[in-house]
Amino acid sequence: MANEQASVSLHFSDGTPDAELPIYRGTCGPDVIDISQLYKKTGKFTFDPGFVATASCRSNITYIDGQAGKLLYRGYPIEQLADRCNYLEVCYLLLYGELPNEREKRDFEYLVTHHTMVNDQLQYFLHEFRRDAHPMAIILGLVGAMSAFYPKSCNVLDPAQRNMAAVQMIAKMPTLVAMAYKHSVSDPVIYPRNELTYSENFLHMMFATPCERYPVNPVLARAIDRIFILHADHEQNASTSTVRLCASSGTSPFAAIAAGISCLWGPRHGGANEAALRMLMDILDRGGEAHIGEFISKVKDHSSGIRLMGFGHRVYKSYDPRAKIMRETCHDVLEELGLKNDPLFKVALKLEEIALSDEYFVSRNLYPNVDFYSGIVQKAIGIPVSLFTAVFAMARMVGWFAQMNEMIEDPAQRIGRPRQLYTGAAEREVLPIEERQ
Numbered sequence: 166m167a168n169e170q171a172s173v174s175l176h177f178s179d180g181t182p183d184a185e186l187p188i189y190r191g192t193c194g195p196d197v198i199d200i201s202q203l204y205k206k207t208g209k210f211t212f213d214p215g216f217v218a219t220a221s222c223r224s225n226i227t228y229i230d231g232q233a234g235k236l237l238y239r240g241y242p243i244e245q246l247a248d249r250c251n252y253l254e255v256c257y258l259l260l261y262g263e264l265p266n267e268r269e270k271r272d273f274e275y276l277v278t279h280h281t282m283v284n285d286q287l288q289y290f291l292h293e294f295r296r297d298a299h300p301m302a303i304i305l306g307l308v309g310a311m312s313a314f315y316p317k318s319c320n321v322l323d324p325a326q327r328n329m330a331a332v333q334m335i336a337k338m339p340t341l342v343a344m345a346y347k348h349s350v351s352d353p354v355i356y357p358r359n360e361l362t363y364s365e366n367f368l369h370m371m372f373a374t375p376c377e378r379y380p381v382n383p384v385l386a387r388a389i390d391r392i393f394i395l396h397a398d399h400e401q402n403a404s405t406s407t408v409r410l411c412a413s414s415g416t417s418p419f420a421a422i423a424a425g426i427s428c429l430w431g432p433r434h435g436g437a438n439e440a441a442l443r444m445l446m447d448i449l450d451r452g453g454e455a456h457i458g459e460f461i462s463k464v465k466d467h468s469s470g471i472r473l474m475g476f477g478h479r480v481y482k483s484y485d486p487r488a489k490i491m492r493e494t495c496h497d498v499l500e501e502l503g504l505k506n507d508p509l510f511k512v513a514l515k516l517e518e519i520a521l522s523d524e525y526f527v528s529r530n531l532y533p534n535v536d537f538y539s540g541i542v543q544k545a546i547g548i549p550v551s552l553f554t555a556v557f558a559m560a561r562m563v564g565w566f567a568q569m570n571e572m573i574e575d576p577a578q579r580i581g582r583p584r585q586l587y588t589g590a591a592e593r594e595v596l597p598i599e600e601r602q
Contacts, residue, residue, distance in 0.1 A: 173198055181207050193228050193237075210584045221406065223575065226259060226567050227398045234483040238398060239263070247490045252393040252560075253277060253363050256335055259398055259567040260328075274363075280336035281357035281366065283344075284314040291348055300555045301430045303345040308334075308426055311419035319417040321573060330418040331566035338559040339363070343370035346552055364390040367559075372547065384501040385546050388494045392539050395487040396557055398564030400480075404428040404435065408565045409572045410581040418569065425565050426558050435554040435561075438540035441475030442550050445541075448512050457515055465525055475537030476520055477530060484532045491538035492517075498545050513541050 170190045176183050184206040187199045197220045200211055213219045228237045236243040239258050246255055250264070257265040257273050265273060290310055294303050311334070312319050318330035340357055347354050347370075355370045365381040367389060373379035399405070408425035412418065429435035448456055463471040478485050499505045505514070517533050520526045543553055572578050 170196065175203075175207070177207070177209075181209065191223075192225075193230065204584075210586070212586050216406075221401060221581075222409065222572060222578065224401070224568070224571060225262075226571060227400045227564070229400050229480055231478075231480040231482050234481055234486050236399075236486050243395065243486055244490060247391050247394050250394070251362070251364075252390045252397070255394050255397055256563040259563050260331060260570070276332055277336045277363065278357075278359050278366075280333050281340055281359075283337050283340050287314060287341075288344070288354060291344055291354075294348060296349060296351060298349070300342070300345040300349060300552050301426070301558075303348065304341060304555050304558060305423055305426050305430070307341050307345070308419060309423040311337075312417040315419070319419065321412055321415060321418050321421065321569070324570075324574075327418055327566075327570060327573065331563070331570075334419070334422060334562050334566065338562050339367040340370060342552065342555045342559050343367065345555060346371055346549070349549075349551075362386065362390075364393065368546075382501065384497060388498050388542050388546065391490060391494050392542065392556065393560040395490060395535055395539070396560035398561070398567060401568075402434070403431070404561065405565060405568050408569055412569045412572060413578060413580045415580075418566070421569060422562070422565055425561070429558050429561065430554055435557045437475065437534075438536035438543070438557070439550050439553045441537045442540040442544055442553070444474040445509055445513050445516070448516075449509050453508050453512055454515055457512065457519070461519060461523075473516075473520075473526075473531065475540065476526065476533055478534045481534070482530050485534045487535035488533055488538060491535050491542065492533065495538040495542050495545075498542050502545055504545050510541060510545065513537075 171188045172185050173188055174183060174185055184203065186203065189197045189199060191197065204210055211219070226239065228240075229235070238246060238255065239262060241258070241264070246258075250258075253274050254265060254270055256277075257269065287307060287310065290307065291303065294306065315330070315333060318326050318333060320326045344354050353375055355373045355375070357366045357370060361369055361381070364386045368381050368386060369379050401409075404425040407428040408421050411424040412421040432440055448460055451460075460471070463469040464473045499507075499510055504510050517537075520531060520533055526532070540550075540553060543556060544550065548556065
């Protein structure tokens with residue numbers, strides 16, 4: 166809970182009354198000036214496009230220190246969680262505030278595992294989509310329809326219904342994503358298996374067929390599990406803010422999640438790993454390793470319009486801590502699958518080598534980020550590039566629900582209603598049509 170530590174006095178040169186505003190200090194991070202009374206006291210709003218300097222809420226879920234390259238879930242460093250926990254343990258932590266003990270872990274895993282099936286009528290809905298539809302369009306439609314299929318979990322103001330909606334969506338998202346993939350390749354849908362872990366089940370539903378069982382490689386299952394952990398939450402990013410804003414109206418949890426999926430679909434947000442892989446594929450098509458030198462020269466020439474995708478981060482000004490974990494996982498997967506000499510991955514590894522040693526990139530903090538490595542891992546496992554953002558949505562599901570819960574339970578929160586700086590025409594008269602120019 167943030168506490169008032171001091172106050173700031175605002176003085177205006179245009180005759181506006183002075184205002185005293187409280188300053189709050191959180192557990193970590195910069196102090197925050199409470200401007201909620203600014204308009205009432207002065208008749209003025211603040212102007213902050215993109216909300217880059219505005220805290221929209223109090224939160225005790227996730228903390229990022231971009232300068233130090235630190236990411237905490239409920240106070241736990243992401244490195245320790247990725248090394249010592251599985252994804253469902255992290256889900257429990259984000260939803261309920263503490264890591265589970267053995268009994269709590271067993272009960273939660275049982276609950277999630279026994280909600281992985283989806284209503285069979287959703288398959289009729291699925292089959293109406295074109296085979297070449299983008300998987301995110303299919304996922305968006307299926308999740309949006311969940312309110313119709315699970316009406317007993319639709320009251321966002323009821324904690325029990327909201328909790329059940331969270332369990333249902335965490336459990337069913339791997340099934341829905343795998344269904345979207347199978348539909349795109351005209352394969353039969355594969356049902357989940359209760360004896361498999363969360364990540365094993367996802368790989369099974371993706372790659373098994375009715376003809377034979379799919380032996381899940383533990384190295385690949387662990388890699389997928391780490392991708393889920395690393396993407397589970399990330400403070401008040403665009404899609405999380407969208408979920409919070411949508412849920413603040415009192416809509417169904419499934420509708421709020423569908424809104425978050427829509428936002429995540431954007432190439433500036435969840436599509437970053439897809440963009441990074443397409444960049445690597447373009448380099449390969451233009452000559453592979455022989456083209457890297459020319460490509461790097463164009464990246465350094467700002468007039469070329471060529472961008473290095475999968476490097477650098479808006480928040481992290483040093484090495485993204487998730488990227489360090491994913492880099493290790495990436496090399497493990499490539500080694501396990503014997504792909505270190507694959508031309509595409511050789512291009513990726515060469516770019517990584519340059520970015521970690523070239524002064525141009527090091528001085529600008531353009532280190533490989535989590536999107537760069539997670540895209541390589543998914544491509545190596547066999548997940549198509551078009552499905553990357555859907556996998557991201559699956560991982561982020563728990564973060565969206567944790568943030569939604571926090572927003573609903575915060576007595577200070579109201580329906581979202583940002584203000585604006587109006588720059589349009591002043592009031593004017595409507596002329597008869599024959600007098601209009």
